[in-house]
Amino acid sequence: MTQDLFRSDAYLRECEAKVLRIEEGGIVLDRTVFYPQGGGQAGDSGSLGGPNGLAIAIADSRKAKDERGKPTADILHVPAPDQEAALAALRPGDTVVARIDWERRHKLMRFHTATHLLCHLVPQPVDGCSITPEYARLDFHMTDPLDKDALTAGLARLVAEAHALEVGAISDAELDANPALVKSMSVQPPRGSGQVRTIRIGGADDGARIDYQPCGGTHVANTREIGAVVVSKIEKKSAHTRRVVLGWAA
Numbered sequence: 631m632t633q634d635l636f637r638s639d640a641y642l643r644e645c646e647a648k649v650l651r652i653e654e655g656g657i658v659l660d661r662t663v664f665y666p667q668g669g670g671q672a673g674d675s676g677s678l679g680g681p682n683g684l685a686i687a688i689a690d691s692r693k694a695k696d697e698r699g700k701p702t703a704d705i706l707h708v709p710a711p712d713q714e715a716a717l718a719a720l721r722p723g724d725t726v727v728a729r730i731d732w733e734r735r736h737k738l739m740r741f742h743t744a745t746h747l748l749c750h751l752v753p754q755p756v757d758g759c760s761i762t763p764e765y766a767r768l769d770f771h772m773t774d775p776l777d778k779d780a781l782t783a784g785l786a787r788l789v790a791e792a793h794a795l796e797v798g799a800i801s802d803a804e805l806d807a808n809p810a811l812v813k814s815m816s817v818q819p820p821r822g823s824g825q826v827r828t829i830r831i832g833g834a835d836d837g838a839r840i841d842y843q844p845c846g847g848t849h850v851a852n853t854r855e856i857g858a859v860v861v862s863k864i865e866k867k868s869a870h871t872r873r874v875v876l877g878w879a880a
């Protein structure tokens with residue numbers, strides 16, 4: 631099992647870790663700061679620094695899967711294509727420094743948090759979501775048209791208002807009793823421990839709540855940090871789907 635340090639602190643850029651296994655799909659560590667692709671959010675890239683100056687470029691990270699294709703609690707660090715020589719020198723038990731490409735991850739955190747704001751601006755069910763460093767898109771299940779400029783202005787307002795994000799937790803039982811809390815855009819947080827992580831934007835008790843949902847993704851601490859995002863495109867994907875595409879302001 632890989633301890634997922636990014637869930638308690640999304641701002642960790644590196645950590646020391648021990649190599650548990652090296653398999654065809656990637657390297658499994660006992661702990662990591664690498665977020666594995668999931669919930670529409672791209673996996674992290676970066677590097678592993680090992681003994682004697684060993685350096686392995688990591689192109690992606692994924693959840694490991696068991697023989698039935700179900701995700702396990704292991705996280706695979708997928709090496710870049712040309713890393714065979716460095717990989718051959720790596721051994722289980724080695725201590726490495728796992729370091730993410732922070733600039734790329736920070737963009738993913740900013741876009742991911744912006745998709746929570748979009749859920750507030752467009753209070754409709756979500757059919758799908760994809761978050762990359764270059765763009766993010768969210769598919770709303772709806773038939774009414776959406777106004778690109780109004781959404782961009784709404785995002786700019788929520789970013790400027792500098793709302794703090796609050797990480798909390800509810801029990802599995804509370805979540806089961808409130809199924810409406812789960813929007814399909816959320817990165818489903820791991821269940822089974824009895825507690826599910828929640829993300830709240832805006833005050834809890836003052837009626838100013840902006841978004842509240844269980845989510846296992848990586849977020850910025852304050853909406854101010856999202857910076858200048860724009861709705862670059864709105865597409866009618868189907869009769870019942872409106873796709874909102876976010877980009878960085880030019």
Ligand SMILES: [Zn+2]
Nearest residue numbers: 817829845847
């Ligand atoms: Zn989230």
